[in-house]
Amino acid sequence: MATTSVRDVAARAGVSVGTVSNVMNHPGKVTPATAARVTAAIEELGFIRNDAARQLRDGRSKTIGLVVLDVRNPFFTDVARGAEDAAAEAGLSVTLGNSDENTDRESAYLDLFEQQRVHGVLISPYSDITARLLRLRARGIPAVLVDRTSSDLSFSSVSVDDVAGGRLAVAHLIAQGRRRLVFLGGPLEIRQISDRLEGARQAIAGTGATLEVIELLALSVLEGRSAASQIVLRRVEDRPDGIFAANDLVATGVLQALVMQGADVAVPGEIALIGYDDIDFAAAAVVPLSSIRQPSTLIGRTAVEILLDEAADSALPARQIVFQPELVVRASSGG
Amino acid sequence: MATTSVRDVAARAGVSVGTVSNVMNHPGKVTPATAARVTAAIEELGFIRNDAARQLRDGRSKTIGLVVLDVRNPFFTDVARGAEDAAAEAGLSVTLGNSDENTDRESAYLDLFEQQRVHGVLISPYSDITARLLRLRARGIPAVLVDRTSSDLSFSSVSVDDVAGGRLAVAHLIAQGRRRLVFLGGPLEIRQISDRLEGARQAIAGTGATLEVIELLALSVLEGRSAASQIVLRRVEDRPDGIFAANDLVATGVLQALVMQGADVAVPGEIALIGYDDIDFAAAAVVPLSSIRQPSTLIGRTAVEILLDEAADSALPARQIVFQPELVVRASSGG
């Protein structure tokens, strides 16, 4: 394996290894003329720096580890994309790990990142990993929580105000004149979901509107559809006139059950519908879906920025960033 | 930064660094008693091996680089998942890169992987990167093409027979008694798409059925929907009785245009519909969608297996693996 090293480059350019290193890492400390000779040698030999060696010397890698709950959820791929962009601007790369809501996988990724002495860790936690994160910190590896406020306030976090999101959604339905509302989502143990419900409750307080809660086992199209088809079976006067689905997958299922041939419930005429997340598909649904948008790429970008700050100065106090979600009105809520 | 090394562990256990290394990498070469002492020391000190140092010694990393065209496409996340599983079984991890059909990004990832001296590269190529891959090979890093047969037969590849897939889809429509067919997809420069069309043509040959080709600018829900709404405007006798959409996103759009309130074209009564990819959403559509399934996780898994073989023995001849797609019949084609 003809692996060319700085030593070979140095020989070819007639300089010392130190100079070669300077050309790459501290240009300006070297005369343009010599720099040119070195660059030429690098080019001719097809030299590519060995990252492991650089890392070993440096003590930390130029990679950021990111662990998300579910890569198949567009929200998280968007977060990842934002993180990747911000990291790239700082000359770093991102390794994406998918915990799949599985404690073992989550733990395995943290092990891997610790071995790799990553620059920092971004994580949307599934289990309680405070102890692990403290250990990473002791090793000089900062961590930032994503899409979740930390119970341990010594860690920074970047999240979205789900209570406000729920409030926004239901306040909108009420503003459209709807009074008999249904919240569709679950499991309620998931913090984000219960927060959205809490927001919904705040929004109806004192308005005279009612809120029926139907808990689902998962946030999927199928769950949404079957729950909604039950609603269709009710007598017309017992049906709600507005539905708030806890995410867009559920809302999509609801929509299918309502407009399906045979059901023919008018949306938004008879029932207004709003989802959550504003995934790409929402705008392309049979009836374009109103939704609550979260600034997903911005979350990723911000998390990286905080991480880099903390990596540069470990004495920095933790910051809790909470973004506000945004109402997106489309046809399904008759806005 | 209290970074503990093998040296510290050795001191604590009262042995030499070589023994510590043996405990971790060649257990069995060491007496159970000493092994226990060392393990205890590792535990007590919270020692975690420095991957950079190991890699430097080893010459190659324990990571596989994977570059896909689009992380947001469920097909690719499934491929990635299969690759990850297979890699994990071999004690390796996968770094996922998203080229986003962008030459610069694709190139940047290859640079990164080369610097990292990855174990191997899996890539679903966008531009012509044969030269880059040859250079990697010269450095001892094998590469396997994914979802694309290689023009350079010296590289292994794992792909799916798109011609067969197109044939399967259209043969099915014909078997359902459909005769006036439409192919909806594009751009036709994309190899996979033109192959599917070619398969469709083979299937109608000699059957008396006709095939109208409507080329789209992109494989998206919106494109599919607007093309289908044009079809709805035709006189009934000029409408096709079967539509083959080049992927499930397009098919979803078509479905929306057909069953939408106001259009009310019966699916499959009046028009039978089949898509391609069998994404999760296909089964959950308003009318469950027939589709052509590709063994996505198997593709990822197989690609890793070939890669590992080649990493172990670079003299191995290249293999071209072509999987056969599978017909999945659901309500939309009236099967």
Add this chain to the structure above:
DNA sequence: CTCCATAATTGAATCGTTTTAAGAATCGTA
């Protein structure tokens, strides 16, 4: 033409692990 201050370059030491060849310990056997 010297001398000094400043800039450019050098090369040895370092990061932490793994691997060897060599040395030490252990055991059963004669």
Add this chain to the structure above:
DNA sequence: TACGATTCTTAAAACGATTCAATTATGGAG
């Protein structure tokens, strides 16, 4: 008890880039 024959353990030498302290070159001022 001593002898090979194993079995364990050791210490030093890599791997390749970076960084300093030390050295050499360069220019400008007197």
